[in-house]
Each structure stands twice: as C-alpha cells, then as structure tokens.
Amino acid sequence: MKRCTIAVLVENKPGVLARVSSLFRRRGFNIESLAVGTTERPDISRMTIVVRGDDRTLEQVMKQLNKLIEVIKVSDLSENSVERELALIKVHAPPAKRSEIIEIANIFRARIVDVARDSFIIEITGDEEKVNAFVDLMRQFGIKEMARTGKISMARGSKTVG
Amino acid sequence: MRAADAIVKALEMEGVEHIFGIPGGAILEVYDALYDSEIVHILTRHEQAAVHAADGYARATGKVGVAFATSGPGATNTVTGIATAYMDSSPLVVMTGQVPRAMIGNDAFQEADTTGITMPITKHNYLVTDERQLLRIIKEAFHIASTGRPGPVLIDLPRDVTMADIEFDYPDKVDLIGYKPKIKGHPKQIKKAVDMIMQSERPIILAGGGVRLSNAHEEVLKLAETIPAFVVTTLMGKGAIPETHPLCLGFIGMHGTKYGNYAVMEADLIIAIGCRFSDRTVGKFSEFAPEAKIIHIDIDPAEIGKNVRVDVPIVGDAKLILQEMIKMIKTKQRKEWFERVDKLKRKYPLKYNRDENVIKPQFVVEKIYELMPDAIVTTEVGQNQMWAAQYFKVKYPRQFITSGGLGTMGFGFPAAMGAQVAFPDKIVVDIAGDGSFLMNIQELATCVDYDIPVKVCVLNNAYLGMVRQWQQLFYKRRYSATRLRYPELSFEKIAKGFGAHGITVEKPSEVEDALKEAFDVDKPVVIDFHVEVEENVFPFVPPGRSLREVLDGE
Numbered sequence A: 001m002k003r004c005t006i007a008v009l010v011e012n013k014p015g016v017l018a019r020v021s022s023l024f025r026r027r028g029f030n031i032e033s034l035a036v037g038t039t040e041r042p043d044i045s046r047m048t049i050v051v052r053g054d055d056r057t058l059e060q061v062m063k064q065l066n067k068l069i070e071v072i073k074v075s076d077l078s079e080n081s082v083e084r085e086l087a088l089i090k091v092h093a094p095p096a097k098r099s100e101i102i103e104i105a106n107i108f109r110a111r112i113v114d115v116a117r118d119s120f121i122i123e124i125t126g127d128e129e130k131v132n133a134f135v136d137l138m139r140q141f142g143i144k145e146m147a148r149t150g151k152i153s154m155a156r157g158s159k160t161v162g
Numbered sequence B: 001m002r003a004a005d006a007i008v009k010a011l012e013m014e015g016v017e018h019i020f021g022i023p024g025g026a027i028l029e030v031y032d033a034l035y036d037s038e039i040v041h042i043l044t045r046h047e048q049a050a051v052h053a054a055d056g057y058a059r060a061t062g063k064v065g066v067a068f069a070t071s072g073p074g075a076t077n078t079v080t081g082i083a084t085a086y087m088d089s090s091p092l093v094v095m096t097g098q099v100p101r102a103m104i105g106n107d108a109f110q111e112a113d114t115t116g117i118t119m120p121i122t123k124h125n126y127l128v129t130d131e132r133q134l135l136r137i138i139k140e141a142f143h144i145a146s147t148g149r150p151g152p153v154l155i156d157l158p159r160d161v162t163m164a165d166i167e168f169d170y171p172d173k174v175d176l177i178g179y180k181p182k183i184k185g186h187p188k189q190i191k192k193a194v195d196m197i198m199q200s201e202r203p204i205i206l207a208g209g210g211v212r213l214s215n216a217h218e219e220v221l222k223l224a225e226t227i228p229a230f231v232v233t234t235l236m237g238k239g240a241i242p243e244t245h246p247l248c249l250g251f252i253g254m255h256g257t258k259y260g261n262y263a264v265m266e267a268d269l270i271i272a273i274g275c276r277f278s279d280r281t282v283g284k285f286s287e288f289a290p291e292a293k294i295i296h297i298d299i300d301p302a303e304i305g306k307n308v309r310v311d312v313p314i315v316g317d318a319k320l321i322l323q324e325m326i327k328m329i330k331t332k333q334r335k336e337w338f339e340r341v342d343k344l345k346r347k348y349p350l351k352y353n354r355d356e357n358v359i360k361p362q363f364v365v366e367k368i369y370e371l372m373p374d375a376i377v378t379t380e381v382g383q384n385q386m387w388a389a390q391y392f393k394v395k396y397p398r399q400f401i402t403s404g405g406l407g408t409m410g411f412g413f414p415a416a417m418g419a420q421v422a423f424p425d426k427i428v429v430d431i432a433g434d435g436s437f438l439m440n441i442q443e444l445a446t447c448v449d450y451d452i453p454v455k456v457c458v459l460n461n462a463y464l465g466m467v468r469q470w471q472q473l474f475y476k477r478r479y480s481a482t483r484l485r486y487p488e489l490s491f492e493k494i495a496k497g498f499g500a501h502g503i504t505v506e507k508p509s510e511v512e513d514a515l516k517e518a519f520d521v522d523k524p525v526v527i528d529f530h531v532e533v534e535e536n537v538f539p540f541v542p543p544g545r546s547l548r549e550v551l552d553g554e
C-alpha cells in the first residue's frame, strides 16, 4: 500500500465534486483527504486528493479521474512538492498551563488566534508530520475540538500542473 | 424560439431520425414540439425498452440512439437501459423531463434526482439549469456520446427550461478542455508491437467490441491475413471478423470454444484490440495466456493494465493504429503453430447431443443460422445467449447484438425492435429465453403498433436456465427459485392477443417449417420452441478458473 497525493484541475461547475467523490466510492478507492479551492483562474478549481492503494489502484485512480469530462488535468504530486495543511485546534488552557502551551506554539510557529477563560484556539500550518506532531503535543492539555483542512500541494520549481 | 422547439431542431441537425420514448408531464413541452417534426417517435410501452431500443438502434447502425422519458418514474425506468449501454460502450443520448427549476430539491411530484442516480452509469450527464446553455449542452452530448470510447449521455430538462424563449444558434463545434480523446497511436509503441509480432511464433488476435466501435473490421481481417494470425473474439467482438473465415476461432471465455480457449493459453503473443479483458472472457486473471506477451490496443487508457498485465499498450483509435501496423508487418508462415491449432480445432469442436424426439435449443439456433444467415440477431441473457453466440456464425459487423457487460435480461427484444426500425428490410431475430422475454414482453404492443416485424424465437425451457445450470453443477441440483411454472402459459396466445403472429413448436421436425413461416409473414412473430428443459451450455469454464479448466457435457 502506498500513499499518493494527486492534484486535480477541474472545471468550476456545480456537481463536479459529486462526480469525483462518486467515482471514488464506486470504484472502491479510499480517499484519505480531499481539499477543494479556487485557482488563479476563476473557471478552474483545484482538488488535492490523498489516496491510499497499491500501484495498480493508484494508476486506476489517475486514469479514471482523467476520464471525467470536467477533469482537465491530473498530476501526481507525491514527490518533490511542497505540502501544507492547516489545522485549528481548540485546546484546554487553564492559567497554569498557558505559558507552556504558548511556548510549544512558538516553537512550531503556530498562532493563537482566540483566547478564552480556559481555552485557546491555535492555528497551525505545515506539512502533515508537523501538524501531527503538534497535535500530539497538544493532547496532554486536552483537545476540545479540532478541524483540519486536508492537504494542498504544489510541485517545487517552475513546473506547473496546469 | 421556444426551447422545446430548439431541442427538436437541434436533434434534427444532429441527424436524428428516430426517437424511442414515453411522454409525461415534465417533458410535455418537448413532445409538443416533436409533433411538427419529421423525426419518427416510437412510443414504447416501458422506458427501459425505449432505452434498449435506442441502444439496439445504435449498435446496429453506429449512430447515436436517442430516448426520451419523463421525470421521476420515467427517468428511473431508464436506469437499466442506460447501465446496459454504459457497460457495452454504446452511444446514446437520453433526455429526461425534470420538475421546474424552482421546485428541484423539494420532493415535488415526480421528482427524482436523475443526474445523481445516473452519474455512475453515464459517460456524462447534464442538468440544464440555464436555458442559454441548452444548445451547447446538446451539441456536447452528441459529441461525447459518439467519440472516444462511446457511451450514454443524459440530459435532464427542467420543465420551465423547455418552455423558455431562447435564441437558436446551434454551435458547430464543441469546446471541452477536459475531453480530448487520444486518436493516433504512439509511433514508438506501434513499432514495438510490430517487432513483437514479427518475433512471435504463436500469435493470436483477440478482438473485442472496440473493433465494431472503431469500424476496424477490414483492418482486423487484413492484419490477421498478413501476419497471418488466428483471431478469437470476446462475446462483444463477435463479427469483428467473419466467423466462417478459416482464421477465426470463435469467441473465448466462459462458454467460448474450447479450441479458442486452448489456443489462447498456448499462444506466445496476444494482440488485443478494443477489449477490456473482462472476467467472463479471461477466466482467472493471473493465469490468462501464461506464455504470452500482450499487446493491448484501446482508446480508453484506463482499460490498459486494469485486469491483466500488458507488455505493449497502444492508446488510440484501433482503426488508425491497425492501419499503421499493417504497413509494417511482413508475412511469416508459422507452420507448426497452424498445425497445432488445426489439431485443436479438429479435436475439440463445438458439439451437443442431438436428439430426434426433443428439440435441442442448439438445434434451433443452428436452423435459424442455416435459414437466415444474414439476419440481425439479438439475444436475451442466459443459456439462450450463449447458444446463440456459439451456433450463430456472424458474417458481418453489427450483425450480432447482445448485452455483454451488464447481462440484462429483457434487452434482446427491445434491442431487436430498435435494430429493425433502423433496418426495415432486414430480418431481425431475437434469440430469447422464456424468463428474459417476459421482462419486456409488453413491447409486442409497440411492434404491432408500428409494424416492426421482429421475430422472437423463445428457447422455452421453463427455467431460468442459466441459473438452474449453476445450481445443478455447483449446488447439488437444489433448484431454488429457477423453475418457471406455467403449464397454462402460451406465448402463441399472448402474441396473438397483441395482434402479432404466434407459433408453438414441440417437435424437432417442426422447427424448420415454423421458422420459414415466421420469416415469411410480414408481422412480428413469436415462436415458442418447447426445448429440452435441462440442457446445459458447454463448454463451461467455471467462474474464477483458468481457460484450461473447461467442463464438458460428458
């Protein structure tokens, strides 16, 4: 089993996300994360999909995606690319623990974006390992809520997927 | 112009001559527009049959078949038809009515999420939410349905869209950034394939339904004769080369010829053209053609390497690729291999136990072939389908029409209707099972209504025969829910009740006369052949086994 990050450029039309997710469901492909957003062109959206499978499955994922009429381009970004994820973490932060949490956040260049009587919301961006490491450290304080965006990814260098 | 009129005009511009369908509230406007058109609308008696008929029409002609249905139940009734066309890559445009835009999502009367339901069984589908996009969508739909790997495209038409007023400016081109099928094969790959062919000692061509879709029959024949190589086909590939040709080894797979299967297992090179290596054709994937290198030509890159390993993939249109290959191939006689295959052919012919007292279903098919070798033949699904495939030798492309991928009982009769509409002067025969025929028997009304003289030959074994066969062989004859008990049922009377012609045949000696009678009357005819009830289809490669593990009757 391998893990693969795929960037999919699609026409920005209603129903395209449904088409992509329907394809994954129907063919039994496992999506680990999926992030959708706009691109430099208003008529094109970009999906970043992390999928797990053997080589044959991953090849099928790319080929089947390519068959969708509204899919413009499918690229494998598993290697040599910049990957980022953003997480918002609401962590239990009683006065006695605050400085420790702030210290850890600083080390990770995470930002505290909301402060309440006994909790923080911390924003962190980074690749998956970094976010995971930070989340692990926060667990000891008690994570009350967490939201992660799923990964977005871009090939290094001047090469583009479009 | 009223959008409904624009739709009909667009269809005319696409060259549509026939539409199969059933009207209803949400699509009334379009039917009103159709009233003034030259296009012939055939009112089927079930929407499933409308889609199968359009599919049969498409398979027989190569043109895009068109079907109409209303919203809700009309649309859901098309599902089996669309899925059938999708699995066999048949070009269709299906238009369905939909509730007005403002009501979508509110569970309005006869609302169904048609585009949602059909998403995984269409090549593409559209819900028209803006009447100004309507004509572009129709243009795209025909283009997508008929190019690349063909398939069904559905357009869902909210009622208020069809009533809107639009400008009629039908586009003459499409502009789809994400859809550009690759047509020309890569020269390097073609060269590699040619080298491989030249080196091989035991080459075989495996021709699939893609040969028909790409109109590559002449090229397949030319390639086979030039190499020279034997040709086997998939079920869908029947007709890729005349089956009476000395190089043709028939179709392979679960019920394919034994010599075809064995030859594939002994080959050192498979040249696969427009096929998808389905489990029914290949048997056990990992043991398919163990000694062979595989060249796979297909227009759909996703088919390459999907089921079996491929050594030289060539993506593109089979016809063009074969033309390139033929230019480079030099004839090389492979005497040993030809002698070997000839021996297999002689040793393992297709055969069944003949009987003078009961009608053998195989005998009926043989007689149909003998009397009407030029007929277009459709089949239902089950044993009837396999006997038809085994004993009817296809002479020309698009002559044999069957539901291969989905295996849809009830397909053959409406598909025959569609083929007959396209070719009014040909004899069109549906080789049917009693179970399957009952699934769309209501279409007798359509045939009588529109003078569509389809001949339905029911191989009536009073069983869901193919399922019974599996129960006999794998479940110790525990015939659970496969007996079709109807001592009083008479297909002859049913046919006559509809105003068609009906014949009952109980003796082998009557088979020929009944067929002659059916071919002579200019009416739809149902012949009810009371055949051997527990006859089995052999050869038989049990599911998941290698093509070497063939069961025989004895």
Ligand SMILES: Cc1ncc(C[n+]2csc(CCOP(=O)(O)OP(=O)(O)O)c2C)c(N)n1
Residues within 6 Å of the ligand: B380, B381, B382, B383, B384, B385, B407, B408, B409, B410, B432, B433, B434, B435, B436, B437, B459, B461, B463, B464, B465, B466, B467
């Ligand atoms: C719509 C549908 N339902 C069920 C099946 C499963 N099935 C495959 S063959 C078969 C029996 C077909 O019976 P009949 O039409 O009498 O043909 P026979 O095998 O007896 O020739 C059945 C039920 C199917 N293929 N299609």
Ligand SMILES: [Mg+2]
Residues within 6 Å of the ligand: B433, B434, B435, B459, B460, B461, B462, B463, B464, B465
């Ligand atoms: Mg039967």
